[in-house]
Amino acid sequence: MKNTILLTLILFGAMLTRAQLKTRSYIIDPQLAPREHNVDFQHLRLELSFLPAQGLVKGKATHIFTPLRPRVDSIWLDAIRIRFSSVKVNGKDAKFKVSKDSSGYWIFCPQSLAWETKDSMSIMYECNPRRGLYFIGWNDPDNLSRKQIWSQGQGIDNRNWIPMYDEMNDKMTTEMIVKFEKGYKVLSNGTKLSSKEKDGMITWHYKMKHPHAPYLIMLGIGVYDILQTKSKTGVPMYLYYYPEWKDRVEITYKYSEMMMDWFEKEIGIPYPWESYSQIPVQDFMFGAMENTTATLFGDFFLVDDRSFNDRNYVGVNAHELAHQWFGDYVTARSDAHHWLQESFATYYNQMFEREVFGMDYFNWARRTAQVNSIEESKKNKLPVAHSESGSVRHYPKGAFVLNMLKNVLGGREVYNKCIKHYLQQHPYGNVDTEDLLVACEEVTGMELDWFFEEWVYKGGEPAYSVTYKEVNGLTEIIVMQVQELSEVTGLPVQSSVPGNSVSTADFIGLPGESVYRPAGLWKMPIWFEVHYTDGTVDKKLQWIEMQTEVVKIANPSGKKIDYILFDPNNEVMKSVSFAKSWDMLRSQALKAASMLDRFDAVAAMKDIPVRQKRDVLLQVFEKESFHAVKVEIIAQLAADDDDKTIALFKKACSDKETLVRRAVIE
Template sequence: MSKNILLFLLLAVSALTAQKTTSDQLAQFDFQKLQARLEIRPEQQEVLGSVHFTFAILEQADTLKIDGRKMEFSEVLLNGEKARFYTDDTGIYVLSTFAPSVSNELDLKYTAYPESAMYFINWQDKTPEAAREVWTQGQGKYTSNWLPSFDELREKLEFDLTYIFPKSYQLIANGLLKSRSENDSLITWQYDMEKPMSSYLVGMAAAQFDSLTENAASGVPLKMYFRKPEAGKAEATYRYSKEIFDFFEKEIGVPFPWQNYKQLPVVNFLYGGMENTGTTIFAESLMTDSIGFNDQNYVNVNAHELAHQWFGDLVTEHSGKHHWLNEGFATYYALLAEKEIFGEDYYYWKLYQTAEQLKEASDSGKGQAVLRTGNNSLTYYQKGAWVLHMLREQVGDAAFREGIKNYLNHYSFQNPTTEKFLTEMELVSGQDLEQFKKDWLEQSAFKASQALESLKRSEFIQQYLQVAGLREFPLEDKKELLRAALDFPVNDYTGQEAVHQLQGENSQVAYDLFEKALESGNLYVRQAVAQTMENIPQIFKKQFEGLLNDDSYITKEISFFKLWSQFPESRPAYFKKLKEVEGFYNKNVRMLWLTLNLVTPDYEPGKNADYYQELAGYAEKWQPIEIQQNAFSYLYQISAFNDASLESVILGTGNPNSGFRNYCRQLLQELLKSQEYRERLEALAEGMDAKAVSYLQSKLSP
């Protein structure tokens, strides 16, 4: 047989079988377990592994597909015998006469060079302070980029993975660490799971981690990781973790389904967090100290990813159309946890805000039915959460909780549809939910008036809406009502709303109200003053300066800038006061301080070079992307990019994090408008990797 004919035959076979998707395979094969041993080589950005599958054959078949993207496979053994197979960019097809039988084995060796789903951070960079990490993101990216597995989420199996990784790093993955052994340069980490899950929930992260441990009321170990330089933020970041965990076990009524729960912050993550089974990975930029906690904290993501351990991981959506069964549930339960921690006003406030967004989308014809594929996240997450809020009101607390419990128990380790969930709710409530399904799950419009009726059960929302209803009135007509809204004890949201209505007002009445707001002592109402007051009269200066002391990095940043602008004679005092303040993870206060210092020529002129070095240093390519981005924005404002920071912008245009990538792309287009920057960018591009400069090249020669 000539080579060409063989090639033709192979193509014909693959053309036929490529039609077959992994979901068709569900009827033919049932995978039980994947045992794998993989060596991750971070400097080479490659994975070498051997995997062992055990499975049953349910129906006669001739092809078995394992997903494995752009992998090189070797030593393919089916039940111990060399097997026939071919591969394409999406995986390996094993050919045999598969006859129904209970226990079968497939072994293969592979090499992967993951382009997505596994990310290698800073392994080419020699900067000592750089965080060197490897972490994964399966959902939306496919675990099969680094581990032969199943893109189809209905194929659930047990994963027992052993990882080999360079010494001096901690490697954390799904399940229980059964053993850890090391030789001269490598550590072998053996993890063991007991229950099956979808492949997109496989996750690992390796970094120089430290950790805190607590035990839940039920005894489940809760392990909370952090990089050593972030140790000072561990307490505030993980605040309420145990409370949330204990609350969920009680509220949901089904014990936490996995062996342990670990949370891992990683640099340059793609999203807020990801609910890998028992092993949540989240953006390190959510880490915060106690002051930052007041404005931005990890509590919501913490609760959301933990809720997924039941809704998503234990019981997984049947398919994309039912995505709200994962995201709507996680969003709703996170809200319940926040209600427990921050109170009922907070709960209704968040629901009110999302109702406003949903109503706006709906009114402009952009409403989406929850039960549909291809929705935006507003629909799956927020409208999905509203579905559960309304359903609970309709069937009552007791029936709702009973229905949830039955749903989880009946469909554990399975992939139910929305209809199965509703049937459970009908059984416990005795109600026909057909109309509810039409109104809330199948209708693209948002039922805004029903939502408003529900929100009005909160007295706080009623008061808030009264104040918000004054927006269009002249100040003279509403001053007494605004004053009343600022009476002790002032509500965070109503108080802020009253202050925001003073925007652009310069009358004595307005300043009296500003003063009352400042005297309330409420952090958020005072923050609203910092945001709203444009001209600070001399007699107000002292009080406004008091905002620099508030426990809010937002308030500090805004009031610092306004005071610096309006009172040049007091600048030295402001610089001195905020000299030691870093601010949020992205160093918002520090970078503003450095920038204002650089543009204040008569203040510390001898230190300008140092301060510029520090600011430009935050734009270096090894810095976390949130820090780089903030530094870019200041360097842009003062037109002070050096070559290293320009290189960072170029590299950023190819970053896997879409928010940062888009920011860098827009910034690069702005920079290219300047002849000087254009020339420097062109010169830099010559010394850089072709792939890294592809976006820049496309803009240089359109």
């Protein structure tokens, strides 16, 4: 009996101890770890010819590599439905075996290979790729299509036409030798070493100086002319175009040289490759692809002056150029860190667009990111740093997070210093999210684990409920975090009152519960502004990190409040509920410095009767310069038949902004 009681007490104690352990919880990512491989591929020489009408590739791939194990007897190559005819390892015939699913081959070395040696492997092969390399127009019976061959390797499609280890965690230098009929241009990665004609065929030879990831290997073949230019720092730039569309070149590639100069200055690292080319192709399935030194993009961006207003290449152009640093120069070690490529490219293309289109354009991109991110979180709470998070989180949400990181670090100068250090620490290498965190901490000495924890490694966004009251010469702004608490969002909490303060502890204990559960609060520095009718303003920056906080702003002279802003200019990603009076909305719509704050005030008028808001909206429209606010006003007045509204619609039909004119028509 005593033994039974003792055993029961021991088990109970163990269970209680386990229940109170502090842990961190994350959503499992199947792509967190990089793929295993037993050799380091260092160089690929690819020799190719084609039978385009048959969609046939004839190739010879020669790999130079070094074993990563003390003994290597066999090597795996990704090669989907590629037909090998022979393989040699170090010049000797090697046996090979295709996998049951035709996804690749095992190569059996004639002799065991040892580490710290340099070895070679040559494969003769043919293939008819269904993905990765595309033959466009060669079997068009009406001869209306352009005739092209082009590649799209991301994520792992180059293995459909190149036998290789096709993963981003092993980089190599590459060269490509392509034999093709005269009359066509051929583009690949790196420097064009030669183009030699013989018997109606031209052999093109391209070679990279620095290593890059396999998915970035590219090929583009078609009928093109080339505009050669260069940046102020001398980077050679080759802008491909269709000969009959020469009049579209200037508008399509607008700002290209300026872009290169701006990126080099902003990032602080010179363009890391030998040259930069851009080539349009027909029937491309995406917008563009940042192949190293050679971006390929859909020819729907090759526009004329008129079409430029509806769809232009500027943002995409900047995005792909940014990738030459973020994605090509430093590459994610695994798909779990894909955001390090797309979020950075998105953020830097947004910043460049700010240079040419203005601050309102930049801020509206951030607002759009916020709206889309909140909608995405209704589906799941996947974080930015997760392979399955999707485009909304990898592109615009991650870009918004980087802008918040910049603010937390202290602004542009210190942020740029951190990013420069991050890049310099990993030239032509692989990175993960921790590398970015470490770089920022090394430069600033700041402890930033909390920021990465809530915004990168965990999902969701904060939701705030804001109210205010005037008490004894004070304006008290009450902020409550009202998002659902979750173990995979925000930060943990610990307090005598559940959910009332953030700390470094990992769990919160709830009254009446014998176990602990995580919570999901955010902490962020947020600005508060109280604007008065006399034109003055009081501002206060305060960290909001408790579930309920009261921000006190002194108003000893009792000035009349005109309007109040919580997080002016929407610097923190969030949803907000802040009920404001009609007078406050009117003043904010007419007077707020930030377009986003003016927009929010107008949007909040949606359910107010037209007769009450008409004159204010008309007044705002006359003062406003940005399309988003004007479009919102048009939507709210769409059913109004007042003469003044009709006059505004007529005027809007000739507005300089296409989106405003379109809103009137629709």
